Amino acid sequence: MNPFYARRRRTSSIAMALCLGATIFGLAWLTLILFTLFWNGFAGLTVAMFTEMTPPPNAQGGGLLNAIVGSLILTVLGIGVGAPIGLLAGTYMAEYGRFSKITSVIRFINDILLSAPSIIIGLFVYGAVVVPMGGFSGLAGALALAVIALPVVVRTTEDMLLLVPTQLREAAVALGMPQSYMIRKITWRAARVGLVTGLLLAVARVSGETAPLLFTALSNQFWSVDLTKTMANLPVTINNFINNPDPNWKRLAWAGALLITLAVLSLNIVARSLSGGRNPK
Amino acid sequence: MTDMILQEGAVEAPTNAWRAKALASFKLGDSVFRLLAQIAAATVLLLLGGIIISLIIGAWPAISTYGFDFLTTQRWAPNARPNPVLGGLGPIYGTLISSVIALLIAVPVGLGISIFLTELCPQWLRRPVGVAVELLAGIPSIIYGMWGFFVLGPMLADSIEPAIVDAVENIPVLNVIFAGPASNLSLFNASLVLAIMILPFVTAIARDVFNTVPPVLKEAAYGLGCTTWEVVRRVVIPYTRVGVIGGVMLALGRALGETMAVTFVIGNSFRITGSIFGPGTTISAAIASEFAESRDLHQSALILLGLLLFVLTFFVLAAARLMLMRLERKQGV
Numbered sequence: 001m002n003p004f005y006a007r008r009r010r011t012s013s014i015a016m017a018l019c020l021g022a023t024i025f026g027l028a029w030l031t032l033i034l035f036t037l038f039w040n041g042f043a044g045l046t047v048a049m050f051t052e053m054t055p056p057p058n059a060q061g062g063g064l065l066n067a068i069v070g071s072l073i074l075t076v077l078g079i080g081v082g083a084p085i086g087l088l089a090g091t092y093m094a095e096y097g098r099f100s101k102i103t104s105v106i107r108f109i110n111d112i113l114l115s116a117p118s119i120i121i122g123l124f125v126y127g128a129v130v131v132p133m134g135g136f137s138g139l140a141g142a143l144a145l146a147v148i149a150l151p152v153v154v155r156t157t158e159d160m161l162l163l164v165p166t167q168l169r170e171a172a173v174a175l176g177m178p179q180s181y182m183i184r185k186i187t188w189r190a191a192r193v194g195l196v197t198g199l200l201l202a203v204a205r206v207s208g209e210t211a212p213l214l215f216t217a218l219s220n221q222f223w224s225v226d227l228t229k230t231m232a233n234l235p236v237t238i239n240n241f242i243n244n245p246d247p248n249w250k251r252l253a254w255a256g257a258l259l260i261t262l263a264v265l266s267l268n269i270v271a272r273s274l275s276g277g278r279n280p281k
Numbered sequence: 282m283t284d285m286i287l288q289e290g291a292v293e294a295p296t297n298a299w300r301a302k303a304l305a306s307f308k309l310g311d312s313v314f315r316l317l318a319q320i321a322a323a324t325v326l327l328l329l330g331g332i333i334i335s336l337i338i339g340a341w342p343a344i345s346t347y348g349f350d351f352l353t354t355q356r357w358a359p360n361a362r363p364n365p366v367l368g369g370l371g372p373i374y375g376t377l378i379s380s381v382i383a384l385l386i387a388v389p390v391g392l393g394i395s396i397f398l399t400e401l402c403p404q405w406l407r408r409p410v411g412v413a414v415e416l417l418a419g420i421p422s423i424i425y426g427m428w429g430f431f432v433l434g435p436m437l438a439d440s441i442e443p444a445i446v447d448a449v450e451n452i453p454v455l456n457v458i459f460a461g462p463a464s465n466l467s468l469f470n471a472s473l474v475l476a477i478m479i480l481p482f483v484t485a486i487a488r489d490v491f492n493t494v495p496p497v498l499k500e501a502a503y504g505l506g507c508t509t510w511e512v513v514r515r516v517v518i519p520y521t522r523v524g525v526i527g528g529v530m531l532a533l534g535r536a537l538g539e540t541m542a543v544t545f546v547i548g549n550s551f552r553i554t555g556s557i558f559g560p561g562t563t564i565s566a567a568i569a570s571e572f573a574e575s576r577d578l579h580q581s582a583l584i585l586l587g588l589l590l591f592v593l594t595f596f597v598l599a600a601a602r603l604m605l606m607r608l609e610r611k612q613g614v
Contacts, residue, residue, distance in 0.1 A: 012508035016401055022393025023410075026484070029477045030417050033428045040431075088321030096318055106322055109329050112598050115531065116591065117538020119565045120332065123572075123587045127335035147328065154325060178307045180314035208421020211540040211565070215573045235423055235541075242427055242545060250431075257424050268419045272412070 034261075041258025044251040049259075054221055054237060057246050064256050066223045070232040073225065074138060074217060075207050078145025082206075083199055086150045090157025095183050098162075107158070114151040121147050122212035130216060138224075138231030141217025148209055149202040156198025160191040197275045204267035208260050210235035234260055336591060339584035343367065346578060351585065357551035359571075359579035367582040369589065371551035375468060375561040376590065379543065380536040382472035382557065383479060388529055390476075391483030396513055398484075399491040411488065418481035423541040429474035430545035434465035437473070442558055460556035466548030468561040478542045479532045486528035490521045490608065523611075527604030534598040538590060540565035564590040 048063045055062025089106070097103040125144040130136055164187045172182040188195065213219075219236040220229070234256050241253035343351065347367065354368020394414070398407060442463030449455040494517050502512045518525070548560025549570050564586045572583050 008508050008511065012510035015510040015513070016397075019393040019397040019401060022390045023397045026390050026394050026480050027410075027413070030413075030481070032432075033425065033477070036428055036432050037424060085321045085324055088318045089325050092318035092322040096315060097322070102322075106325050108599075108602060110325050111602050112595060113325070113329060115534050115594075115598055116332075117540065117565060117594055119538065119540045119568055120336070120587055120591045120594075123339070123568065123584055124332045124335050126572075127339045127584070128331065150325070150328070178311040180311040181307070183314070204419055208423065210421070210423045211569060214569055218573065235421070238423060238427070239541070242430060253427065257427055260421055261424055264419055264421060265416060268416055272415075 037254070037258055037261060040251075040254035041261075044255025045258065046255075049252070049255055053223055054232065054252070055248060056221070057244060057249065060248060062248070062252065064234065064237065064252060064259075066220065066232040067234045067237040067256065068259070069223075069225070070138070070217075070220070071207065071234040073227075074142050074145055074213070074231065074233055075203060077139075077142035077227075078206055079149055079199070079203055080146075081143065082146035082149035083153050083202060085146075086153025086198075086202070087157050087195065089150075090154045091161065091183060091188075093154070093158045094161035095179070095187065106154075110151045110154050113147075114155060117211075118148060118209055119211040119214075122214060122216055125212065125216045133228070136216065136218040136230045138217050138227040138229065141213045141231060141233065142227070144212035144216045145206045145209060148212060149206050152202040152205050153198050156201060157195060160194030160198065161187055163194065164190045193274055197271045200267050200271040200274070204264045204271070207267070208235065208264050210239055214239070332591070333588075336584060336588040340581055340588045342578055343581040343585040347582070351582070355551070355553060359575070359582075365578050365582075367579065369564075369582070369586050371553055372562050372564045372567045372586055373589065374553050375547065376537055376563040376565070376593075378557070378561070379468055379472045379475060379547070379563055380533055382469070383475035383536045384529065384533055386473065386476035387480045387483050387532065391480050391532075392487050392525070394480075394484045395487035395491055396517075398488050399517075400509055400513060411485075414481045414484050414488075418485055421541075422478055422539055425474055425478045425542040426545045429470060429542065430465075433474060434470050434546050437470055438463045438465050438467075442467075442469070446558065457555050458557055460554075461558060463558050464548070464560065466546055466560050467558045468547060469557040471543045471547040471561070471563070471566075472557070474542050474546055475536050475539060478539065479536050482535060483528065483532045486531060487525060490524035490528055491517055493524065493608065494520050521608065523604045524608035527601045527608065530597050530601030530604065534594045534601060537597065538565055538594050540569050544569045 046063075048061060049065075050063060050068065051065055052061065052063030053066050054064060089110075093103045093106055121144055125140050125147065129140040129143055133140065168186050168190060169182055172186045173179070177185070213233055213236050217233055217236065218230040219240060220232040222232070224231060238253045238256045238260075241249035241256075244250075347354070351367070351369050352373070353370060354366070355370045356366050356368050357371060358366045398411060398414075402410065443461065445459050446461035446463060449459045498516050498520065499512055502516045507515065543563050544566040547562055547566050549562045549566060550560035551562055551567070553561070568583050568587055572580065575583055
C-alpha cells in the first residue's frame with residue numbers, strides 16, 4: 001500500500017473513531033440524566049403522591065394531587081383552545097390557500113412561533129390577560145399553553161393534509177360535494193391518524209412547559225379548580241420545590257419530574273407508533 | 282303519455298324546493314367553514330403582531346427612561362433610591378456567552394453523532410439510536426435544569442473545575458477566563474446543561490439533513506476510492522452546508538431563549554466577572570426569577586429584556602428557516 005493512501009486511511013479511521021466517541025459521549029450524558037431521574041423519582045412515587053395535597057415546607061409526607069389535577073385542567077383547556085384554531089388554520093393553508101402567497105407567509109411566521117422562547121409567550125399572556133384581569137389565574141395559564149400548542153398543531157395539520165392525494169379531493173368535488181364537506185368528510189378523514197399524532201405531540205409539548213406558567217397561572221399550594229385564581233400545576237410546583245433545601249420537597253420534585261417525563265415520553269411514543277404504522281416515509 | 286309528463290312535473294316541484302334548500306344550506310355551511318378557516322389562519326399572523334405590540338407596550342416605560350443606555354449599563358439595582366438603576370448588559374452578555382459555549386460543545390458532538398448514524402452505524406442500530414435521540418429532544422427542559430442543579434453542578438465544582446483553575450493559574454488571559462473559585466452555580470455549568478439539552482436537537486436535524494444527500498453522489502465518491510471521512514468531508518458536508526448552518530441557527534435560537542435549563546444553575550448575578558466559572562445570568566433566567574415579584578419600572582425593564590430576546594431570536598430563527606427552505610428547494614429540483 002502506498003504511504004499516501006495509508007495516510008488517507010489513517011485520517012479516515014481517526015475521524016470515524018472521533019464520531020463514535022462523540023456518540024458514546026453524547027449518549028452517556030443523556031443516559032446519565034435518565035438514570036438519575038428514574039433513580040431519584042421512583043423513591044418518591046407512592047400512593048400518597050396521587051392522593052394528598054402538596055405539603056407546606058419542612059413537613060413530612062404529602063403528595064402532588066392538586067398540582068397533578070391543575071396540570072391536567074390547564075393542559076386540557078390549553079389544547080381545547082389551541083388545537084381547533086390550529087386545525088382550522090392548517091386546513092386553510094393546505095386546502096384553501098395552498099398556492100397563495102399568504103400561506104407561505106403564515107408558514108414562516110408559524111415556524112418562528114414554533115421555536116420562539118416560551119418565556120416570551122408568558123410575558124405576552126401576562127400583558128394581554130393577567131394585567132387586564134387584575135391577577136394571576138388558571139385561565140391565563142391555559143391561554144399561554146394554547147399559544148404554545150397552536151403552532152405545533154398548525155404545522156402537523158398542514159403537513160398531514162398535504163399528504164392526502166389530490167385525486168381524492170377531485171373525486172369528491174366531481175360528485176358535487178361542496179368544498180367544506182369534502183374537507184371534513186374526505187381529507188380530514190383520510191389524514192385522521194396524522195391529525196391525532198399532531199394533537200398528541202402538542203399535548204406532549206405543552207405538558208412539560210414551565211416558563212410560560214411562572215407568571216400566568218403562578219402556582220397554588222392548596223386545592224383549587226377556580227379558573228380565575230392561581231392554579232397549582234406540576235412544572236411550577238417542581239420549580240418551587242427545587243429552590244428550597246427541604247428534603248421532602250426535593251423528593252416530591254424528583255417524583256413529579258419523573259411523572260412529567262414518563263407522560264411526555266409515552267405521548268411521543270404513541271404518536272410515533274401511530275404515524276409510523278400508517279404513512280411510512 | 283301526457284299523464285306521465287304531468288306526474289313528473291308534480292313530483293319535480295317539491296324536489297326542486299328541497300334541492301334549493303339543501304344547496305342553500307351547503308352554501309351557507311361552506312362559506313361559514315371557509316370564514317372560520319380564514320380567521321384561524323389570520324390568528325397565527327395576529328399572534329405574532331400581538332406578541333410584539335404587547336412587549337413594546339410593556340417595555341415602553343423602560344425604553345423612554347433608559348433609552349440606549351440600557352444596552353451599555355451593567356448595574357441592575359431595582360431598589361436603588363431615588364430611582365432604580367437598571368441596565369441590561371449583564372443578562373445580554375450572559376445569554377450570548379452561554380449560547381455560544383453551548384453551541385461550541387453541542388455542534389461538534391451532534392455532527393459527530395449524526396455522521397456516525399448516517400455513515401458508520403450498522404443498519405440494525407440506526408433506528409433505535411435515532412429514535413432515542415428524537416425522544417430525548419422532547420424531554421421538558423426543567424428536567425435538564427433540575428439535573429444540572431442537583432447532579433452536574435456539584436460534580437463539576439468538586440472535580441473538573443478546580444483542576445482547570447489550578448492548571449491555568451499562571452497563564453495570562455486563560456487565568457481570567459477560567460478564574461476560580463469554582464462553584465455549583467456558574468455560566469459554564471449553565472452552558473454545559475444547555476449543550477446537553479440542545480444536543481439531541483442538533484443531532485436530529487443534522488441527521489435529517491445528511492439523509493438528503495442523494496446516494497448516487499456518495500456511491501460515486503466511494504467508487505473513485507474515497508475513504509469514509511473523505512466522502513463526509515468532500516461530498517456530504519458541502520452538499521448540505523446550508524442545511525447544517527440552518528440547523529445550527531435553529532439550535533442557537535433554542536439556546537438563546539431557553540429558561541428552565543439555565544435558571545437553576547447560572548447563579549442569577551447581573552455582574553459580569555469575565556470568568557466563565559463565575560455566576561452570571563441570562564435574559565430568560567432574569568425574567569423567570571424576578572418577574573413575578575417585580576413592579577413598575579423594574580417589571581418594564583424585564584419586559585424590555587424580553588423584547589430584546591424576542592427580536593434576537595426572531596432574526597436567528599428567520600435566518601435558520603430561510604436556509605433550511607433553500608435546502609428543501611434544492612432537494613425538490
